[in-house]
Amino acid sequence: MSEALRRKAEQVSQLIQELAVEVEKGIPVIVEGKKDEIALRKLAVRGSIICVKNCRRNLADFAYEIQEKGYKEVILLMDFDRRGREWTKKLNEYLEYAKIKSNLRFWRMLYGLVGRELKDVEGLPTYMVNLQKRIGNS
Known part of the structure; x- marks a missing residue:
C-alpha cells in the first residue's frame, strides 16, 4: 500500500513540476x-x-477575452467536480472555436490520479501534505 501511495505522490509531484515548467x-x-x-x-x-x-x-465571453489577449494556447485546470468537468468541456469548445489550443493533459492526468479523492484544485497542497503523512505512517 505504501508503495502505491509513494508512486501516486511522485506522479502528482512530477505532473505539478511539468505544469510549472x-x-x-x-x-x-x-x-x-x-x-x-x-x-x-x-x-x-x-x-x-x-x-x-x-x-x-x-x-x-471569457474565451473571447483570452483570444483578445493574443494567447494561442492555454492550460485548462478546472476543478474535478461536476461543475468543473462541465466548465472544462464548455470552455474547451469555446476556445477551440476561437482557434486557441486547450491543453487538457494536466487536468486529465490529475483527474485520473486524484479525481476520486479530491474535488478541487485548491485542495491540492493539503492533499499532497496528507499523502506524505500517509506514506510516513505506513
Missing part, C-alpha cells in the same frame, strides 16, 4: 477561482494564472 514558458493556466490560483502558487507554479470567476462573464 509549461506556465513559466508563457502558457497561461486557467483555473476556476482565486483559491485555485493561491493553491498553485503554493505548489511553486509561477507565471500567468487566470481565474474564470474573476471575469464575471459567461464562458464564451
